[in-house]
Every structure is written in structure tokens, then in C-alpha cells.
Amino acid sequence: MKAAYLGPEATFTDIAVQSIFPNVERIAYKTIPECLEAVKEKKVEMAVVPFENALEGSVHLTVDYLYHEENPPIRGEIIVPIEQHFMVHPAQANDWQEVEKIVSHPHALAQCHKFLHHEFRRATIEQMTSTAAAAKFVSEHPELKWGAIANELAAQQYDLTIVKANVHDYLFNHTRFIALSYEEIDAKASSTLQKSTIMVTLPADRAGALHQVLSAFAWRQINLSKLESRPLKTGLGNYFFMIDINHPIEDVLVQYALKEIEALGCEVKVLGSYSSFLVK
Numbered sequence: 001m002k003a004a005y006l007g008p009e010a011t012f013t014d015i016a017v018q019s020i021f022p023n024v025e026r027i028a029y030k031t032i033p034e035c036l037e038a039v040k041e042k043k044v045e046m047a048v049v050p051f052e053n054a055l056e057g058s059v060h061l062t063v064d065y066l067y068h069e070e071n072p073p074i075r076g077e078i079i080v081p082i083e084q085h086f087m088v089h090p091a092q093a094n095d096w097q098e099v100e101k102i103v104s105h106p107h108a109l110a111q112c113h114k115f116l117h118h119e120f121r122r123a124t125i126e127q128m129t130s131t132a133a134a135a136k137f138v139s140e141h142p143e144l145k146w147g148a149i150a151n152e153l154a155a156q157q158y159d160l161t162i163v164k165a166n167v168h169d170y171l172f173n174h175t176r177f178i179a180l181s182y183e184e185i186d187a188k189a190s191s192t193l194q195k196s197t198i199m200v201t202l203p204a205d206r207a208g209a210l211h212q213v214l215s216a217f218a219w220r221q222i223n224l225s226k227l228e229s230r231p232l233k234t235g236l237g238n239y240f241f242m243i244d245i246n247h248p249i250e251d252v253l254v255q256y257a258l259k260e261i262e263a264l265g266c267e268v269k270v271l272g273s274y275s276s277f278l279v280k
């Protein structure tokens, strides 16, 4: 099986794939939409992309792509602990405090905001497509006074020197990745939980509609673990809602709840019913 992932090698997404699907052939893509398109065009059988970070919240690009496009179902979620390190080219290791530019993925930069603010007031910050893309760029330019924020695997892969470890601002940093496929997937780890994710569009201008949707779950004692609104992109004040349910979608009570929500005039899109895997 081939899996598209947000590359290059040694991104956090790569760590998620390697931890749970050690036997797949990993194919790196530059962006999240390219990963999803690759599976839709049948170039690969699975795509693994970041979905939500504990410090930064949802990865909007993934969420919006799942709402606005037709995609394969989510077959698994992978939760990975995130440790960010500051690294430079070995040629710059002695003068690392004088770096002029720091590069990384926007989420990684945001997770280390306090560190960057305190240590590098004069340096410019530049976003790259992933943490590993930033590390790779720094490794290919020994002459530049640049630093990258990335993980330990990226430092090893691209021969960079970690000059300051664990530079994320808060300790409990995890990211949720999702694996999407038209086929059943074969994971190495055992799952801790069966979950489902749906997206709900409410009927226009109906007072109490969101309350009614939540009631359909509440009185059946169906446990929800996330509710988030995202703009519909049709004008201010128009949203869709993403809901995570801590039950498989086949559960009779979940099925009744979904029917009731549809009967209320809501549109429901099921993104998948999947196992949750935790990487230690």
C-alpha cells in the first residue's frame, strides 16, 4: 500500500505514518490538498494529513477541504506527541544566537511564539510548507544565518545541530493526524477508541437549530468530544459545524440521532467512522 503524506521525510506527519503503518510505501507531497488529490486520483491508496493541534486548534485547510470536496472516508486518527527543537546548520552552531531568519511550518512557529519572541527579537520569521521542509532548506544553505524549528528526526535526517531542545511554549502538545482511504487500513497499533466525525449545515435562520442538533445527541447520552464552527465561505455569519462523536457511526442510537437531525432540515456529511491510535 502507498501512503501520501505531508513531506518531505521527517515531518511530524511522516512520524505518524511510520509509527502506525510501518509497512506502507511513503510518498511525500508538498501540501495537504496534494496528498488528498493523490488518493482521489488513485496514485496512492491512503493519505495522512494533520487535522488538529492541541495548542493551535484545527488545521483549517484540512477541515475546509473535507467539507467542500468529496474525499475518501477517514479510516483512522493518529495522535502524536509534539516536541519542537531549534536547529541550525553545524557551520552556524557557534553563532546560533545571531541567526537572522527562522523558518518552519506556521503551526510550529505559533507553538514556539514565546521562545521566538524572547530569544530572537531581531530575526525575521518565515513560514514554510512543513517543519521538515524548513530543516531541509537550512541544511542545503550552510552559508545562511538561518535556523529551523522541527523535530529530532528532521535534525538527524538533514544533519542539523539542535542548539535548543523543547522550545514549544506549552508542555502538553499533541497533534491529531487522519488517515483517509477508500480501502480498509491495516494499522500496527491497537486502537483506544472508535470515533466518528460529521459535518452539519443548519437550515438558514432557524432559531434554536444548533440546540436541537445537540439535543439529539444529549438525550441519547451520546458522548461528543468536539464541536467547532467554520465559515461556509458564503458570507459573514454563515457556518458549518464539525462534530466528533465518541461512538462508531453504526451504533443504533447514533443512527437515530443522525436521522432526527436530517428530519430537522439539517444537511449531514459523515467524514468517517474510525479507530483512534495513540503514539507514545
Ligand SMILES: O=C(O)C(=O)Cc1ccccc1
Pocket (backbone or CB within 6 Å): 006, 010, 011, 012, 013, 014, 050, 053, 082, 105, 107, 108, 129, 130, 131, 132, 175
Ligand atoms: O510540518 C510538519 O512536520 C507537519 O507534519 C505539520 C505539523 C506542524 C506542526 C506541528 C504538527 C504537525
